[in-house]
Amino acid sequence: MRGITKRFPGVLANDNVNFAVAKGEIHALLGENGAGKSTLMNMVNGLYRADEGQILLNGKPVKFSSPR
Numbered sequence: 001m002r003g004i005t006k007r008f009p010g011v012l013a014n015d016n017v018n019f020a021v022a023k024g025e026i027h028a029l030l031g032e033n034g035a036g037k038s039t040l041m042n043m044v045n046g047l048y049r050a051d052e053g054q055i056l057l058n059g060k061p062v063k064f065s066s067p068r
Contacts (some may be wrong), residue, residue: 003053006039013039017053 004017013036021027029037042048044055046064055062 001044001053001055004040004043004050004055005052006036006043006048007051014043014050 001017001019004014004019005012006014017036017040029040031037039048043050046062049064
């Protein structure tokens with residue numbers, strides 16, 4: 001992920017998030033209630049679209065179709 005930002009009316013949920021994971025690595029996403037963890041994961045899973053930034057896989061932008 002590079003420069004991921006997500007806004008909801010009156011709320012900045014994620015602000016310029018950068019995150020990289022290499023093959024074989026395991027990571028945990030920790031934070032207080034309302035910190036934006038679920039929002040970030042929903043963007044990684046394609047359920048939400050980022051307002052700014054890119055999600056990359058092997059250096060190429062990921063394009064999500066509708067989750068339906």
